[in-house]
Amino acid sequence: MNVIFKNILIVDIEKKTARKITLHERFNIFTSSENHVGKSSLLKSLYYTLGADVFFDDRWKKENKFCSLDFNFNEKNYTINRLKTKYCIFENDKLIFQGSETKNIIPILESIFNFTIYLRNKNKHLTKAYPVLTYLPYYIDQDSGWEETPFSSFITGQYDKKQILHSLYYHLGLQEDAISDAVNNLKSNEKKLKEIEDDVNNEKNVLWLLLSKSGQIIEGVDIADLEKRLTFSKEKIESVVKEIIISRNRIQKLQSELVQHQAQLKIIADYSKIKSDLSPDKKVDQTLLCPNCGYNISSNLYDMVRKSYSVQNENYLNQQIIHIVDNIKLDLKIESENYLNLQNMLKEEEEIKSESKKPYLLYITQRGLSKTIMELQDSIGTKEQEIQKLQINNKILKKLIDNSDKKKEIDIAYKSNLNLSFNNLGIPLDEMNDVGLMKLANGQGTLSTKIILAQYLALFKTMEKLETNAPHFPFVVDSPKAKEAVGESVNFIFEQLSYLNIPSQIIISTVEFDKSLLKTEMSNIHTTVLSEKFALLNSKQYAENENKINDYLAIMNHIDTK
C-alpha cells in the first residue's frame, strides 16, 4: 500500500508568501544550479507536515510556516495541515481531526495508515511510537542523512538508537495481525489487569479495615445471641403492648361497670326519697304458685314484702352495692397502677432499645459487616482468579510479541538483501561484518553514500520480498552536499531506485541534474527547477491560494494549544 504525496502548500504566515508544489506518482526531481533556492526546505517540509521533526535551517523560521500536504492512500485523499504543533486532517475534504501536539495525532494517523509501531518505554511498557518512526526509512536528509549511519535524518531525540532500529522491523512486517492483536490484547489486558489489581487492592484494604473493625465490635458478641436478644426485646415490647391494651380495656370495662353500679345506687337513693305507699291492698287480683308447697300466694303480698324488704334493708342493699363499688374501685386502682407500670415498662423498654441502640446498631452493623466481608471475600477471590488468568495470558502474548520468529525471518531477509545491495553498489563485503537491522553499517570515506544508500535499498527490497502490509511512503532523498559526489551520486541513486517497486514515489533534490546523463532510460520523471535564491515562497502563490490558506488558518487558529 503506497502513500502518494499529491501537493504541498507551504505558507509563511508572517510574510504572506506561499508555494504550492505538485508532486507526481513516480519520480520527482527538484533541482537548481545554485544552492539556497529552497529545495531542502521543501523536502524537509513534507514529513514535517506529517508530524515528524526535522532539522530546519534557522533562516527557514519554521514557526512561521503553515504547511499543507495532500496525499493519497488506500484510495482516499487526505490533507494534513500543520502550523507549529497544531494539526488538522481532512479525509476526502472532511475534517477528521483538529488538535495540537504531535502525540495527539498518533491515533488518527494509526487509523489512516493502519500502522502502528510499539516501543517499550523506560518502564518496559509498550507505547505507540511517534509518527516520525513511521517515516524513518523514507527520508534522507541532506546533512544528517548521509552522515555515518542511515535512518538518522529525523529528530528522534525521544528514542534511543535501539528503539529506533527496532521500529524498522515493523516496516518489514513485524506488525502482523497476530502480533498487532497480541499487542492490543496485551495492552488491554494490562489495562484491565491494573484496574482489577487496583480494585483488589482497594477491596483488600477495605476488607482489612472491616475485619479489624468488626474484630473490635464483634469481640465477645455472638450474632445469634444478639439476634435472640433483639428478638426477645421485640417480643417483650409486643407482650407489654398487649398487656397495656388488655389493661386499658379492663380499666374501661371497670369504669363502665362503676358507672352502672353508681347509677343503681342513685336509683335506690331516689326511690327511698319518694317511698311509695306501702299500704297493702288485700284485694287478691293475682296469684303465684309457690314452687315448694304449691300454695297460691298473693302477688300483692309478694310485692309488698319485697317493698318492705327493700325499704327496711336499704342500707344493707346499698352497702352490698357499695361493697361491689369499692371492690371495683380497688380493682380500678390496681389496674390503673398496673397500666402505669406497664406504660413505664414500655417506655423503659423503648428507651433501652433506643439507648442501647448499641446492641441494635451492633446487630445491624454486624449483619452488614458479615455480609459485606463475605461479599468482599467473594469478589477478591473472583478477581484474583481473573488476575491469574490475565497474567498467564499476558505471558503468552509477550512471548508472542518478543520472541517472534518473524523477527528472525526479517533479519535473514534483510541481511540477504543488504548483501545483494552491497554487491550491486560495489561495496566490499568485509564492510558487512555483523551488519544487520540492529547494527547498521557506517558510511565511511568515498563509499559512505553507497553504504548508507545500500542499507535503504536493502530495507526496501526486504519490504518487497516479505510483502508486508506496512504502508510505503514516498522516499524523499536530499542529495548529499559534497559537491564532488553530486553528479555521479544522483545518477547512481536514480539507477538504483529505478529497480525498486517500493517505494513507488520518489522525491529527490539535487543540483545540476542532467537527465541525459542517466545510464538507463527512465520515464515518469518530473523535474522542477528552482532558480531564485531564498525565494521558494512568494506572494503570488499566496494570492493564488489565499482562500484556501485563509480557510485552513481559520481552522488552525481555533485549535486550542492547551
Next chain:
Amino acid sequence: MQISQVMHMMLEEYPQSDFLFVLDHKDDITFYPNQNDSVHLSYYQLKTDETTVTIAILLNNDWIAKLYNHLLEPDVEIDTLGLITIYPVKLCRSSLTDDKTKFCEVDDESIEKIKRHIADKENIPVESVDLSKLIHLRTPLNIRSHNKIVETELGDFLHGYNSCITIESEKAIFTSIWNILSSLQQYEGLSPSADFTEIKTHKGFSKTEFDEIIKIAIDIHILPFEKIISYIGPTEPYEKEKFGLAYSYLIGDYSNNDSRIGEISNYISTTIDKNPIEDDESILCYLKRCKKNILVDYSNSLIIYKDTYYIELLVILKLIKSGGTY
C-alpha cells in the same frame, strides 16, 4: 299498740292454732283459733291507760259490759272475752297482776259488783250472769316501746322458726306484717253485718298469710354478694363482675318496685324443678343451662335479661335457699 298486741298474740298462738286475727271489727281484736271456722272465736279489748285500772273505771266505762254483750251474738261460740291492760287492775279485794286471770276467779266482792253491773246493763238477772268466759290479760307491751318489744319477740320467734333467717328478712317480715295489720285496722268499708269471708279478706290476718310472708321474705332476701360468689365457686373476674352488675340491677329493681321480679322468680322456680342440677355439672354451667331454658320458655318477657347474669343470679339465690345452705 293494738297492732303490736295482735302480733304478740299471733306469736303466742302460732304453735297451737291456725289463727285468724281481725282488727277493729265488733271489738278491738277478734281471734278465730281456726281461720276457716267462723263460729268459734274470742274478743279482746285493749286498754292502753297508763295508770292502774280500778274496778270503778272498769265498770264505769262499760268495758266489761261491752265485752259481755258479745255473748249475745248469734251463730257464734265465744271462747274468751278478754280485757287487756298494760298495768294491773285493782279490784275490791284483790289486784289482777298476773298475765291472765279469769274474772270468775277473783275476789267475791268484785265478782258480785261485776255481775250486778252486767245484769244492770244487759237487763238480766244477776244469777244468770256467767263470768267464766271473761278474762283479764296483762300485756308485756307498753305505750312507748310496744313495737320494739314485739319486733324483738318476732325476731326470737323467727329465729326459732328458721335458724338461718337473716336480720334483713326479719325486718322485712316485721314491716310487712305491721303494714298489713295497719291497713286492716284502718279499713272502714266493712258493715257490722259483713259475712266471715268479707271480714277475713278485709280485716283479717291469718296464720297462712303470716307463713307466706315469712317464706316470701326468706325467698326474696338478697344474700351478700361475696356469699353468692363463694357458692358458685371459682369464677373468672369478668364473670364475677357480670354477677356484680346483675346484683346491682336486682337491688335497683327491688328498690324501684319492679313488679316483674315476682313473675321471673316464679319462672325460675318452675325451671329449676323441671331441670335439676346434674351430678357432674358445675354450678356455673347449671346456671347457664337454666337461663337458656328459661329464655326458651319465656323469651318474650325475659329478653332484656339475655345478655346479663340477672337470671343466673336469681337462679343461684333460689338454689342457695332451697339447698339448705341458707
